[in-house]
Amino acid sequence: MITFHPTLPVVVLVLAAIALAVCGWQLATGRGRRLAWLRRSLLVLLAVAMAFRPAVPGGEVPTATIQARVFIMVDTSQSIAAEDWGSEPRLVGMQEDVVEIARAFAGADLSVISFDSEAILRVPLTDDGSAIIEMVRALRPEIAQQSRGTSVTIAHDLLKAELERTEAAEPDSPAIVFYLGDGEHTAQQPPQSFDDVAPLVDRGLVLGYGTQQGGRMRVSSFDPAVQEQYLQDPGGGDAISRIDEAQLGAIADQLGITYLHRAPGLPITDALGPMAAADGEANLDRTEEARLEVAWIFGVPIALLLAWEGLSLARSLRATRGFLSREGAR
Structure with a gap:
């Protein structure tokens, strides 16, 4: 229907x-x-x-009553195409985890911010979990030719503005932040500190994707033929992207939340459950039909x-x- x-x-x-x-x-x-x-x-x-916006049934999402503002920050720089999430790109792992976050916080207000060479508010706060899932499933790495270097903290100002704005509207609703990225900083300017954002954040997780061995990246391009090629290192050979856990750990410390390294097959529900339970009951046995636009x-x-x-x-x-x-x- x-x-x-x-x-x-x-x-x-x-x-x-x-x-x-x-x-x-x-x-x-x-x-x-x-x-x-x-x-x-x-x-x-x-x-x-x-x-x-016509839609057909697209599976089910759990219903719940959770009073919280959940901000999901997703890295969309070229490096998330690195194929070290098993044999798949890191973006696949991020998308899987966002689905679990949306399930765990079903009924809460959720928002998505993407960041690469710029930060974009993809979805303002909404209680429509299926809209969050659809948006993140549609995300793709930044087009390589358009990249001007990625700052791991480029979303600082946007996140702070959204936290302040929504806190004024919902002062009793706690703010939960999820930062999903690989920590790779390629911008010329050093990363900005999130220290001034921490007082606005009640809890959350910094989720890290990638390995120390790293992975090759297929070129993100409008040209289908180019998409089959791997990004090349200026020094020769395929470019390799590696996770920077020190950078991710620093971001977690600045925000006052926990860093968690992610890997295929490693469940995240154990970490999400207690955080969601602090603000309400998420009944995963009771579901409603999701929309697939x-x-x-x-x-x-x-x-x-x-x-x-x-x-x-x-x-x-x-x-x-x-x-x-x-x-x-x-």
Whole structure:
């Protein structure tokens, strides 16, 4: 069964009604351009369908009542592509752990911040655990060509601002921070301290991914052919990324929370259970249906229609220039 979770539904419907009214008027009065206005009407309908965020059942998530603000910070730099989570990239381990965090804190307000050469608030605080899981499953390493070096503390200001803002709105709700990364700092500036953030954090974990032996990294790129290649070291050979546990331990100390090294097959539920239990009961036996959003499906026909629209516009411009040239030659 398809469900919908629209963003700003009233605004979307009003704009869609106006756009469809214009298209309908052009269809009724226009001559020789009916196909173009039919195409534009279809574009509007597809855009509305995407904005209403259709979803199908996507498994189950546990229900619970936990009063807490949970901030999940996820490293998305090129190094999380390093293949030392067993034989898979570190990102796989991070995604698995975020699922467990969302399960353990089901019912709490959760937020996701990603960081690489910049910090981005991916998901503001929400009690929709499935939205958190969907977002993190969609995360990919930063495009290698766009990277300007990664600071392990680049999310400092964003995290502090979110903690202060949400504490003002929910002063009785404890703040729990999960920092997921490999500690690899490649920015020129030294890492900023989280000491001033610690008073805003009640508890949490710094979770470290990677090994001392390190792993090769497939290139993160828009080009599918390049994605099959491994990042090269300027000195020759494949570049190797290694975990920096000293850096991760320092971040944990600054935040006043615990550092925990992660590895495949090593459960994290034992560490999460007591933290969640401190703020409420998470009943993992009682579940509700999760949503798997399928709005992306509409992206393909929208892209094709936009390409058609662009081609039609280009032809019209060429025809207009040709007409003007002939008129000028007379």
